[in-house]
């Protein structure tokens with residue numbers, strides 16, 4: 001049975017869902033298709049078919065959705081992409097947008 005105490009507790013413990021952020025890869029003229037597929041598999045946990053589909057979508061439409069995450073996870077994915085790209089001499093870029 002709800003009491004005055006229960007109502008006050010509910011107001012104080014109101015929970016908000018964390019905001020979610022879409023992470024996109026951007027097209028460029030220099031990064032190899034195989035490298036982008038590899039990034040989609042290793043960083044974004046896509047299977048080969050899905051990774052190839054997303055890579056071709058980016059290649060044709062200039063950007064493609066790779067996943068939706070909380071802010072810190074999105075930021076980590078972007079850092080991982082930029083580090084792997086830099087280590088391999090590619091200019092591949094990832095960006096995030098609030099959902």
Ligand code: TYC
Pocket residue numbers: 025026027028029030031032033036055056058059092
């Ligand atoms: N456009 C690149 C090429 O022709 C391939 C590519 C796809 C690059 C997706 C970046 O996010 C990207 N080699």
